[in-house]
Structures are given as structure tokens and as C-alpha cells.
Amino acid sequence: MNEYKKLRIWQESVNLVKEIYLITKSFPSEEKYGLTNQLRRSAVSVPSNIAEGAGRNTKGEFKNFLGNANGSLFELETQLIISRDLNYIEKKSLELFLSKIEVLQKMIYNLIKTLSK
Numbered sequence: 001m002n003e004y005k006k007l008r009i010w011q012e013s014v015n016l017v018k019e020i021y022l023i024t025k026s027f028p029s030e031e032k033y034g035l036t037n038q039l040r041r042s043a044v045s046v047p048s049n050i051a052e053g054a055g056r057n058t059k060g061e062f063k064n065f066l067g068n069a070n071g072s073l074f075e076l077e078t079q080l081i082i083s084r085d086l087n088y089i090e091k092k093s094l095e096l097f098l099s100k101i102e103v104l105q106k107m108i109y110n111l112i113k114t115l116s117k
Contacts, residue, residue, distance in 0.1 A: 004054035009107040013047040027088050039079045045072035059115045070108045073101050
């Protein structure tokens with residue numbers, strides 16, 4: 001599975017990273033080492049885990065890394081909700097991100113199902 005860059009799930013998660021980086025540019029400077037950093041790390045973790053899992057030796061290992069990517073999506077979701085609660089992002093932006101996260105979670109679930117066959 002070394003051709004992870006061809007996977008739509010990897011491509012979409014890289015796009016999500018870019019969007020997280022763009023939106024966090026507007027966060028207050030005091031959040032640079034706080035929420036901004038956490039959001040970026042969570043987002044980057046998703047395609048990174050997909051890539052690392054694809055480079056492993058077995059489908060079981062790949063599925064474990066997909067589980068890690070899914071966990072990072074839940075972490076990202078939580079941090080986005082907190083960002084909205086702190087008025088760093090608008091409700092509309094939150095809803096768009098949550099929609100993209102949900103799509104990625106479904107893609108992960110479907111890929112895990114495919115690997116389990």
C-alpha cells in the first residue's frame with residue numbers, strides 16, 4: 001500500500017491540514033503555543049498516520065494507524081468546538097469543518113472495512 005498519495009482519504013486529509021493552517025493564522029498570538037499548535041498537530045496527524053500505516057507490513061498494522069487517524073479527527077473536532085466557544089472561529093466555519101471531519105471518518109471506516117476482507 002505504498003501508493004498512499006493516490007488514496008482520496010490521504011488527499012482530503014492533506015487539504016484539511018491546509019485549511020486548519022489558514023484559519024489558525026487569525027487566532028490570537030497568545031494561542032500560538034496553545035490551541036493553534038494543538039489544532040495544527042491534530043490535523044497533521046491524520047494524513048501522517050494514513051501514510052505511516054500504508055507503509056507498514058500488514059493490513060492489521062494499517063488498520064491500527066487508521067484508528068489513530070480517526071482518533072486525531074475526534075481530537076480536532078473537540079479543539080474546533082473549543083475554538084468556536086472562544087469566538088476564534090464562526091459557527092459557519094465550525095459546521096464546514098465538522099462536515100469535512102465526518103466525511104473523513106466515514107472514509108476511514110470504509111477503508112478499515114475493505115482491509116478487513
